[in-house]
Amino acid sequence: MAFLESRREGEILGLTLRGEWNAASLESILEEQAALDLGGVRRARIYTRGAARLDLAGSWALDDLTRRLAGGEVAVEFPEGEPRSLQLVRHALYADAEARPPALREHHHHDYDPVEMLGRTTLERVRDARHGLAFVGRATVTQFLALRHWRHLRLTSVARHVYDTGITAIPIVALIAFLISVIVAYLSASQLRNYGADIYVVDLITVGVLRELGVLLTAIIVAGRTGSSFAAEIGSMKLNDEVDALAATGVDVIETLVLPRALGLVIALPLLTFIADLIGLMGGALLCQTLLDMPLQQFITRANEAIAPTTFWAGLIKAPVFAVLIATAGTYRGLQVRGSSRELGRLTTVAVVQSIFLVLLADALFAVLFLKIDF
Amino acid sequence: MAEESEFAVEVRGLVNRFGRQVVHDGLDMQVRRGEVFGILGGSGSGKSVLLHSILGLRRPQAGQVLVDGVDMAQLHGEALRAAKARYGVTFQHGALFTSLTVRENIQLPMVEHLRLPPAAMDELAHLKLRLVGLPEDAAGKYPSQLSGGMVKRVALARALALDPPLLFLDEPTSGLDPISAAAFDDLIAYLQHELELTVVMITHDLDTIFRICERVGVIVDRRMVQDTRERIVQHPHPWIQSYFHGTRAARFGKGASPHGA
Numbered sequence: 001m002a003f004l005e006s007r008r009e010g011e012i013l014g015l016t017l018r019g020e021w022n023a024a025s026l027e028s029i030l031e032e033q034a035a036l037d038l039g040g041v042r043r044a045r046i047y048t049r050g051a052a053r054l055d056l057a058g059s060w061a062l063d064d065l066t067r068r069l070a071g072g073e074v075a076v077e078f079p080e081g082e083p084r085s086l087q088l089v090r091h092a093l094y095a096d097a098e099a100r101p102p103a104l105r106e107h108h109h110h111d112y113d114p115v116e117m118l119g120r121t122t123l124e125r126v127r128d129a130r131h132g133l134a135f136v137g138r139a140t141v142t143q144f145l146a147l148r149h150w151r152h153l154r155l156t157s158v159a160r161h162v163y164d165t166g167i168t169a170i171p172i173v174a175l176i177a178f179l180i181s182v183i184v185a186y187l188s189a190s191q192l193r194n195y196g197a198d199i200y201v202v203d204l205i206t207v208g209v210l211r212e213l214g215v216l217l218t219a220i221i222v223a224g225r226t227g228s229s230f231a232a233e234i235g236s237m238k239l240n241d242e243v244d245a246l247a248a249t250g251v252d253v254i255e256t257l258v259l260p261r262a263l264g265l266v267i268a269l270p271l272l273t274f275i276a277d278l279i280g281l282m283g284g285a286l287l288c289q290t291l292l293d294m295p296l297q298q299f300i301t302r303a304n305e306a307i308a309p310t311t312f313w314a315g316l317i318k319a320p321v322f323a324v325l326i327a328t329a330g331t332y333r334g335l336q337v338r339g340s341s342r343e344l345g346r347l348t349t350v351a352v353v354q355s356i357f358l359v360l361l362a363d364a365l366f367a368v369l370f371l372k373i374d375f
Numbered sequence: 376m377a378e379e380s381e382f383a384v385e386v387r388g389l390v391n392r393f394g395r396q397v398v399h400d401g402l403d404m405q406v407r408r409g410e411v412f413g414i415l416g417g418s419g420s421g422k423s424v425l426l427h428s429i430l431g432l433r434r435p436q437a438g439q440v441l442v443d444g445v446d447m448a449q450l451h452g453e454a455l456r457a458a459k460a461r462y463g464v465t466f467q468h469g470a471l472f473t474s475l476t477v478r479e480n481i482q483l484p485m486v487e488h489l490r491l492p493p494a495a496m497d498e499l500a501h502l503k504l505r506l507v508g509l510p511e512d513a514a515g516k517y518p519s520q521l522s523g524g525m526v527k528r529v530a531l532a533r534a535l536a537l538d539p540p541l542l543f544l545d546e547p548t549s550g551l552d553p554i555s556a557a558a559f560d561d562l563i564a565y566l567q568h569e570l571e572l573t574v575v576m577i578t579h580d581l582d583t584i585f586r587i588c589e590r591v592g593v594i595v596d597r598r599m600v601q602d603t604r605e606r607i608v609q610h611p612h613p614w615i616q617s618y619f620h621g622t623r624a625a626r627f628g629k630g631a632s633p634h635g636a
Contacts, residue, residue, distance in 0.1 A: 023489050024488075026489070026491055027492065055538035055570075056499075056503075056506070056538045060498060060502055088506070089502060092502055092505040093501075093502060339473060339517060339518075339520075341474050
């Protein structure tokens with residue numbers, strides 16, 4: 001064997017270590033040790049000088065062997081002296097008499113039974129919802145207090161967030177708006193053509209984009225883009241103790257980190273929606289021209305007939321509400337990050353999923369509300 | 376062969392620049408086998424940049440870094456991986472992986488470099504934990520649940536995971552109270568002696584220097600002045616003079632070791 005040479009002389013087992021006794025060869029060493037035949041052995045002599053190297057991992061394996069020998073009532077001797085690394089391992093492992101032999105230790109696994117899990121999760125969700133509500137309340141109060149003096153509104157910070165969340169999002173928002181109007185135009189044209197009702201494609205595009213699609217898709221893109229960046233930015237500030245540093249300086253964390261983001265997004269999202277509406281209509285007009293041979297003049301005339309004075313506002317008015325929802329979810333989840341980078345990733349995901357969910361939920365409520373009040 | 380080299384770490388003519396700012400300009404450093412070598416220098420003198428250059432985390436503008444006589448910059452792939460297993464590193468703030476438990480942190484180098492049965496890895500992690508003086512129940516904790524001193528000890532245990540002959544420590548005692556710092560110094564000295572390690576450490580701590588560093592390299596004027604601890608305190612350079620003989624150093628007497636070593 002490569003690492004362990006053994007000789008039997010009656011009841012005496014002579015063992016000589018060979019090769020590199022380190023972590024890299026540990027697996028083979030353990031195999032060779034397990035393969036040793038200890039039947040009838042009363043005494044073991046271990047010669048350690050033959051090993052080219054005996055580090056802590058190797059010494060741990062050696063300790064394992066001597067413990068196995070001792071467990072089998074075999075007297076262990078080191079004729080060349082006990083190696084120092086072995087003494088070190090033993091000292092580290094058994095210095096306190098309390099320490100159980102390592103082999104007997106077991107890992108603590110947490111097993112929950114399903115009922116307990118259900119209870120825990122429910123309580124956690126309830127607590128989470130309560131904390132979320134408390135956060136919204138605190139943010140609202142802080143916002144009203146901040147209105148007393150313009151200095152508390154942190155306008156520089158707001159401007160930065162309008163730029164980050166709004167201006168830089170224009171290309172992607174415009175592209176998505178264009179693609180959506182292409183999809184709607186194609187879909188409706190292929191259906192309406194069957195009834196000779198081509199002209200109503202214009203109605204579908206204008207009303208669809210202005211009332212719903214423009215603002216909704218913009219909000220969803222912003223939720224993915226900005227909701228995640230809010231959560232990640234504030235979350236990593238939490239991990240670096242920057243949030244604590246702010247609070248310790250006497251700066252209101254909600255006022256500096258949450259409100260400027262919310263305010264910036266409340267300004268940016270309606271502007272983005274306006275751009276999305278514009279691009280969506282332009283895309284629609286272009287598609288009608290190429291797909292249905294409809295002149296631009298006819299598109300504009302029909303569009304004017306299709307939309308009510310409120311159609312545009314019915315879409316735009318939702319944007320600030322969506323903005324508040326996205327900013328709240330993002331910043332709230334960011335502030336919840338604690339302790340580990342995994343939490344940061346998890347809560348960033350939660351922030352995005354929840355802000356998209358909240359946006360869709362709010363949109364559904366708006367749809368019902370607008371129907372009831374005939375807006 | 377690599378084993379023949381006289382120095383555990385050798386830096387030759389190192390040049391590091393950030394834009395126009397020159398941090399190192401022809402810096403030389405030699406660390407002998409089996410010694411504890413302290414790297415000193417004022418804030419911004421480039422101690423961490425030096426360490427990063429040695430560890431290959433930064434490519435210097437010029438110069439050579441030899442670890443065990445091997446130029447790390449020339450190694451690639453498997454050879455580089457193997458060479459990196461020959462040293463352990465601790466970072467200033469511990470740099471523990473926050474999403475892994477203490478046990479998993481210590482096992483990470485083993486998982487990456489070795490193929491071991493899980494039970495053996497648990498035992499080895501346990502051994503390293505005990506070696507740095509941590510209780511058994513620390514194994515399942517996450518870094519955020521540890522005190523500053525424990526973080527430093529876990530970082531040391533992780534650095535020792537592969538039983539490397541060479542250890543780099545970046546400010547091992549910063550942020551610890553004097554008693555914990557002294558205990559940590561003793562731990563490093565104990566392990567260095569027992570495991571016959573070569574230790575290279577960046578430190579600001581006069582206590583640490585007088586307690587365990589045999590030789591000291593001071594980065595002044597973009598180069599390194601290195602000598603034994605006893606002789607370096609006599610060096611005429613003004614920064615070194617004010618470092619060892621300033622008010623904070625006064626309690627040690629004129630550069631004499633309080634421990635009589």
